Amino acid sequence: MSGRLTPSSRRAAFRPGRLRAAALGTALATVLVPALSACGGDASTAGGGATLKWASSYFPTHWDPVVGGSGAQFRELALVYASLTRTDATGKAVPDLAKSWEYNAKGDQITFHLRPGLKFSDGTTVDAAAVKAAIVRAQKQKNSALFGDLTSIRSVDANGLDAVLHLSQVDYQIPQLLGERVLQIASPKAAASPTKLDQSPVGAGPFTVTQLVPGTKVLLKKNPDYWDAKNIHIDNVELTSAPDAATVVSGLQTGVYNFADIAPSQAEAAKKAGLDVFVQPGFNANNISLNVNKAPFDNAKVVDAVRYAINRQEFVDKLTFGYGSATNQPFPKGYVAYDPQSANDYAYDPAKAKQLLSEAGYKSGQIKLNLVIPAEDPQAEIVQAQLAKVGITVAIKVDKNWATPFFAKDLTFSLYGTTGRDSAAQTLTAHFGPNGPLNLSSPYEPSGFEAAIAKVRQTPLDSPDYAKVLQAATRAGLQSKALVFTYSSPNLIAKSKSISALPKNPAHIDWTGVTIGAN
Numbered sequence: 246m247s248g249r250l251t252p253s254s255r256r257a258a259f260r261p262g263r264l265r266a267a268a269l270g271t272a273l274a275t276v277l278v279p280a281l282s283a284c285g286g287d288a289s290t291a292g293g294g295a296t297l298k299w300a301s302s303y304f305p306t307h308w309d310p311v312v313g314g315s316g317a318q319f320r321e322l323a324l325v326y327a328s329l330t331r332t333d334a335t336g337k338a339v340p341d342l343a344k345s346w347e348y349n350a351k352g353d354q355i356t357f358h359l360r361p362g363l364k365f366s367d368g369t370t371v372d373a374a375a376v377k378a379a380i381v382r383a384q385k386q387k388n389s390a391l392f393g394d395l396t397s398i399r400s401v402d403a404n405g406l407d408a409v410l411h412l413s414q415v416d417y418q419i420p421q422l423l424g425e426r427v428l429q430i431a432s433p434k435a436a437a438s439p440t441k442l443d444q445s446p447v448g449a450g451p452f453t454v455t456q457l458v459p460g461t462k463v464l465l466k467k468n469p470d471y472w473d474a475k476n477i478h479i480d481n482v483e484l485t486s487a488p489d490a491a492t493v494v495s496g497l498q499t500g501v502y503n504f505a506d507i508a509p510s511q512a513e514a515a516k517k518a519g520l521d522v523f524v525q526p527g528f529n530a531n532n533i534s535l536n537v538n539k540a541p542f543d544n545a546k547v548v549d550a551v552r553y554a555i556n557r558q559e560f561v562d563k564l565t566f567g568y569g570s571a572t573n574q575p576f577p578k579g580y581v582a583y584d585p586q587s588a589n590d591y592a593y594d595p596a597k598a599k600q601l602l603s604e605a606g607y608k609s610g611q612i613k614l615n616l617v618i619p620a621e622d623p624q625a626e627i628v629q630a631q632l633a634k635v636g637i638t639v640a641i642k643v644d645k646n647w648a649t650p651f652f653a654k655d656l657t658f659s660l661y662g663t664t665g666r667d668s669a670a671q672t673l674t675a676h677f678g679p680n681g682p683l684n685l686s687s688p689y690e691p692s693g694f695e696a697a698i699a700k701v702r703q704t705p706l707d708s709p710d711y712a713k714v715l716q717a718a719t720r721a722g723l724q725s726k727a728l729v730f731t732y733s734s735p736n737l738i739a740k741s742k743s744i745s746a747l748p749k750n751p752a753h754i755d756w757t758g759v760t761i762g763a764n
Contacts, residue, residue, distance in 0.1 A: 294480030295761035297744070300493055300505040304460065304486035308446040309439050310429035311383050314390030317664050319426050320754045324465055324482060326429035326448035327472070329357050329376065329408075330420050332667050336581070336751045337706075338420040342371060342430065342449065342472065343408075352415040352703065357423075359406040360472050365432035366453040373403035378433040380410075386439060393680070394427045394671060397702070416702040421668040425753060451477045451756055461486055478760045494518055494739065503741035503761070509566040515739035524568065525736040527752040528665020528672065530575045531560070533628060533729040534685040539657045541612050542686075546605035548726040552591035554598040554635040559627055560732040569734035574719060575665070575676050577733040580751075582669035584716040587723050598635040609636030614658050616640070619647035624660055624731070654687050664736075664752055669715055670701045677722035686727035697721035 305318040310326055313319065329346075330338040343357040363371035380401050383391040397416040402409040410419065422428075435447035446454055451474070452465040465482040468474065487493055487505060494511055496502045498518040507515060512522050533555070541547045557571035573590055576583040602612070614632075616639050618625050629639040639658075650656050661683055666672040675681045678698070679688040697718040704714045736752070743762050748755040 295478060296481040296483060297479050297504055297756075297761060298483045298485070298500075298502045300485050300487040300496060300502040302487045302490070302506055304484070306460070307443050308454075308457070309436075309443040310431060311379075311386050311389045311391055311436075311439070312443060319429065321463075321484060322429055322446070323425045323450060323754070324452045324484070324756075325446045325450045325454060326425075326431060327450045328423065328425050328428050328430060330424045331755070332424055332750050332753050334749050334751075336667070338424060338667070341424070342376075346420060348417065348705075352417060352705075353412045355410050355412070355419050357408045357410070359408065361406060363449055363472055364470050365435070365447055365449045366468055366470070367432050367435055367447045369432045369434045369447075371430075371449050372406055373401075373408035375430060375433050376408040377401040377403040378436065379428060379430045382436060382439075383428065388439075391427055393682070394422065397422075414699075414702060417705045418668045418670045418702055421706065422671060424667050426667055427671075452479075452482055473757060476757045478758070479756060494520070497739055497741065500741075503744060505739055507737050507739045509564070509568045509734060509737060511739070512566060512568065512737055519742070520739045521742055521744070523738040523740060523747055525738060525747070525752070525754070526577075526749055527736045528576060528580065529662065529736070529752075530572060530577070530665065530733045531624065531660070531662040531731050532575070532676075532683075533731065534651075534656075534659045534661050534683070535727055535729065536654065536657045537686040537689055537726050538654075541605075541607070541614075542657065542726070544605050545726060546601045547607070547612070549591070550598040550601035550605070550635065551632065551637070552598075552729050553594040553601065554632055554637070555591075555628075555729055555731060556593045556631055557731050558593075559631070560624065563627065564623060565732065565734045568737060569732050571731070572733045573730050574723060575663070575672055575728075575730060576669070576719070577735075580669075581712050582672070582715050582719050584719040584723070586716070587720050590723065591729075595635050602636060607636075610638055612636070613638045613640070615642045616658050616660070617642045617644050617647055617650070617656050618660050619643070619645060622660065628660070651685065652682060654685055656685060659685065667752070670698055670718070673698055673701075673718055673722050676728060677725050684725075684727055686725075689725075689727060691722060691724040691726075693724070694718070694721045 301321060303317045305313055305321050307313040310322050313322055327342050329341060329343040331341040333339045342359055344360045346355055346357045348355050365371060380398060383389050384395050397412050397414055398410050399413040400411045431442055432447040435442045444457060451468055451471045453468045454463060454465050456464040463484040467477055467480050490508060493505050493507060494514050497505055497520055515522050535542045535548060537543055561569045561571050570578060574583055616625055621643060625641045629641060632639050651659055676683045677691060677694050679690040700714050701718045704711050745760045747759055
């Protein structure tokens, strides 16, 4: 279930420019804060009603969920679209449009039972036919960013409110997979013209679009036909593409916005401004990507030298402002897929890195690498400095068209960061599978990984062995020489105190029960 990313979702998943701008703007934000009034703006618009004023640094490029993919922008699309399942505070799949589901005895067929009486905002019925249409479109539409995530689904039968998915293999990950990230379901009537849907989204989610200015702003209102409308207490949403990071805190303080994602460097300024800083748990992880099909990384000792040369704690100290943690895995510590047995593998040891380079036949300074990235990024400078200490010379090359050679597997050396996936198996295959979009060394795959991930799919999510089986797959994947993981950081949101606490659903923004009152 490896994913395929469109340029827009790639940008959403990897946002080095945001980190750079935030770091550069920290001093400015700190200077601005004391000079501004301490009171925020009103929660209501002139027309009345509780209004969410959201400034987003990952404003959607596409509003067709098939094209948008499963990058960070799925959070905004979830305002409009609902899915078969959603994720609770434990990361578990729970009912959304589907009220329940069950597998057959063999585990190669799953039936989702939809809630009765639901409609899309254009009046079209939410039924199994709509689910089938969404899956088929995600699998076959030419510009789909999701077809690689749905390879386990062979066919779908639509029987009224029952969608029967026939699988190509035993796969108990399907309820985790078919949530907000991978199957946000659009009205089949509206989706008959994907180009129009991209500009006029029609779903069955908690809000409906009233105005959309591409790339700039979207206005939404509460959807009275949403299945859980009684627990949605926000009347209007003003979603705006965030300006320069340095001005977001001041915009929040003066009431231009009341909700915004921020970088760790801005958190202290936001707190001093009297704002709430909401720490949203996530599956985020950053890595150094190596191509073992190209020299010098076709030499395993050079790869291991890079692994030992990386001081993960330096990334945490310089980039996360106390909110992140070092990790050598695509998951943060504490997550079910995190493998404790691998926690101390390739600990920082520059002396050992130098020894391995010597054993590989390289003298200090002999290896010269281009680190190709899409925009200026402080991570690159840290990598450059750390590798210089062991005798590897790195030149940082910024290529705004970086995505094309990266996903074509033409680069030798790069950086990547992801927001993870609700299905841990999907995260693992995306990084370590032979066709994984985040595997710069495709079709290379670590030995034993294929069998390990197959066992994950074959293990029910409620099995007492699930965690052990999943962690074994992570351990197998980490034998890959294509990725060196560095650090993980949660998602940070600054909000007006008028907005109540949000559910801490990992990586998701859930508006259920959230209220907006006066400051």
